[in-house]
Amino acid sequence: MFYRVRANNFPVRCAGRRGDFHFQMRENSEMTFRKSLLACAISAAVAAISVNAFACSTVIVGKSVSATGHIIVGHNEDNGGRIFNPQYYVPPAKHKAGEMITYEPTAAKIPQVPETLGFYWSQTLDPNGSSFSDGFVNDAGVVIVSNACTGIYDNDQKLKDGGIGYGIRRLMAERAHTAKEAIDIAIKLLGEYGYFSEGRTYTVADKNEAWQIAIHKGNTWVARRVQDNEIVYIPNNFMIGKVDATDTKNVIVAPGLIERSIQNGRYKPAKAGVYNDFNYRLAVQPPERRAAEYNRSRNELAWNYITGKKITDPEQFPYSVTPDRKFSVDDVKAILRLHEPTIGDDPGWYHHNGFGTCRPTSHESVVFELDPDPEFITAFRAYARPCETPYVPGYPLAKPAANANFMTWQEATAEQFNAQDKRFSYHAEFASTPFINHANVLEYQWGDQMPTRDMIKTLEDGWMGDRAAVHAQAKAAMKVSKQKALDILHNFNVQKMQEAQGAVDRNLASIAPHKIVVLAKELDPKSDANVKIALLSDTLLDATTIDKDKTFAGPSRASTVAAVVMSNLAKPKAFEKKDVNGDGKTDLVISFSQKDLTKYMMAGAVWDTYLYTYTSGKRICAFDTVPVKGQTNKKYSNAERGHDR
Known part of the structure; x- marks a missing residue:
């Protein structure tokens, strides 16, 4: 039979025999069984941590x-x-000559080249x-995304001056004129410094071809050209399997x-x-990583969509297939929106275990359609x-709307690894905020x-027609003036962003019309005192x-890791009926411990603080903003980053 072990709320089935044992064997058998249970629990804990940490998905057509x-190229970026x-x-x-680049404080300093390309940058702050x-996406039309592929055999690798991490992607963006040149840049950097992370697969694409380079810690890697007739899907394990190392046109293997x-x-x-x-x-990663539920489930879902076949053996998932039909942008969106059959199995938030491609921590999703002219590369981006x-x-290279950021790119670069606490405050004016609010309520x-x-499908269908029209208009304008074409495309960027924001704001007002007020100027995360x-x-x-027994308060789903469930949030301490705003209606004042309310919030920032409850069997939620007292001032260190972001 099977005995169930639970680690961090993730059930794991561990095999164990139970029956009539000879007395002299019992002690050894029970000891062996306890060790088996312990091993399963440890494996489950590691798996649970991994579920929270690594869950990106990439599709290449x-x-x-x-x-x-x-x-x-489609990609979900997941970080809790x-x-x-x-x-x-x-x-x-x-x-200038002699200029050196510093990214992570613990990583190698790298010489800069005389000239760098311009690029569109989606930052994970x-x-x-x-x-x-x-x-x-750089000015030469090279697109770059990646998937963590940790859990490797040989973690003890030599690095020079701390090795390289962030520099791989940033320097490819600054320097590569083609996807293949991006691979060559990565290979050179790996040979010089070594990779300090356990492992990752980078996807790079241009108008002509896509490549992937699967990097193991140190200077261990394989690069492979994606064939024109292939579709590739990758979760968070190495997927490049058998390669022909003699095919030097399409495969490069580390020395x-x-x-x-x-x-x-x-x-x-x-x-x-x-x-x-x-x-x-097989050479660099143990089978347990491929069999881990958060990888196996996403592989099964994606390959079922792509091939129509249900593959359940983790060792049988392909690296790529040649499909029997052509795939569209909408197909790639659909793959990135897939859910596991058990979605909604928790009484709190909709996304719970996160075994689909769309997960609790999917904070950004994008589908790139490449184009012979880099300026016409289209990004279909979901901001939650x-x-x-x-x-x-x-159009990424036509520049985003002005409110797509809240600091300059120079400030953002300087704060990549030591951002100020205030940067993580709720920004009502920030372009992505309406989408995040909307997703949090849903x-x-x-x-x-x-x-x-x-509603979303209606919007997207309409935008495809609008995009075709503006695409043709800007292509014609490009023959006269590149700047005129870019102006047309930039105006389209702004217009569609505003249309999308307006649509989700209207929907949000309809489905979540109720209001809360946090009756405090700030929250003290160290205080046991109540806040109302x-x-x-x-x-x-x-x-x-x-329903007072089904009432909780705390951060939004977007600001927590996957392991946090609603029952972990603050529970009410007291209730009081009174007219708070003088409108003649009796309101409900609910008291919560400040320490409980803020246990998943960082100090030094203004937080969107949510109340979740039921009335007459219907779910309702609302939020207000309030500063959290103190300072976090998190400093970068490999040991304290939380996970391999």
Whole structure:
């Protein structure tokens, strides 16, 4: 039979026999069984941490199997906690001789080149610093995204001066004129410094081709060109399997990797000395990582959509397939919106375990359609969980709307690894805020999910027609003036952003009309004293009728990690009926411990603080903003970043 062990709320089934044992065997058997349970619990804990930390998804559609004839790259970026995604355009620049680049304080300093390209930059602004989450599109038309692939065999690797991390993606963006040149840049940097993270697969694409480079800690990697007739999907384990190392046009293998793999018994070529069947993922990563539920489930969902087949064996998931039909931008969106069958199995938030491609911590999703002219690369971007948010079309190199960020790109670069506490305050004016608010409400008010998805589909269908028209207009203008074409595309970016914001704001006002007021100037995370939150009655709500046993308060779903569930949030300490705002209606004042209310909030920032409750069996939620007293001043360190972001 199976015994169930639970670690961090993730159930794990561990095999164990129970029956009539000889007395003299019982002690050893029970000891062995206890060790088995302990091993399972440890594995479960590691898996649970991994679920919270690593959950990006990437889809690549080769141009000959693309419905538009252009390469399509889709990516979900997943990182839990208080994270924002400002968007910038960084202009091309010239640099002085001898200039050195510093990214992570613990990483190697790297010589700068004389000239760098301009690029669109989607930043992952994280209190702990973010080395591995930013996305880029540069002026040469090179797109860059990545997936963590941790859990490796050989973690003890030599690095020079601390190695390289963030520099891989940023320097590819600054320097690469093609996808292949980006791979060459990465290979050179890895050979010089070594990679300080456990592992990651970078996807780079241009108008002609897409490449992936799967990097293991140190200078261990394989790069492979995605064929034009292939579709690739990758979660957070190495997916590059068998490669033909003799095919030097499409495959590049790190020096010495094959020889080491033969020596350590992880690779035995079918024919001695002929390395056309080298399996990278078997050589560098244990099978447990491929079998981990958060990887296995997403692989199963994505490959079922792509192939129509249900593959359940983690060792049988393909690296790529040649599909029997052409795939569109909408297909890639659909893959990035997939959910596990158990979605909604928790009485709190809709996304719970996070075993789908769309997860609790999916804070940004984007589908790029490449184009022969870099300025016409289209990004369909969801600014929160993609199942609850429309993909807004835009042209990255035509520059984002002015409120897509709240500091300059120079400040953002300087604060990549030591951002000020105030940067993580709620920004009502920030372009992504309406989408985050909208997703946070839908996360609790499940009943509004399906009607909202109909609204989102209507928006996206209409925008595809608008995009085709502006695309043609700007292409014609490009023949006369590049700047005129860019102005047309930038205006489109601004217009579609405003339309999307207006649509989600109207929907939010309809599904979440109720208001709360936090009756305090600030919250003290060290105080056991209560703070009062008033739920205001209105024409649709008698606040005094809520279910007091199903009431919680705390941060939004977007600002927590996947392991946090609603029952972890603050519970009421007391209730008081009174007219708070003088409108003649009796409101409900609910008291919460300040320490409980702020336990998932960072000090030194203004927080959107939510109340979640029921009335007459219907879910309702609302938020107010309030500063959290103190300072966090999180400083970058490899040991304290929380996870490998």
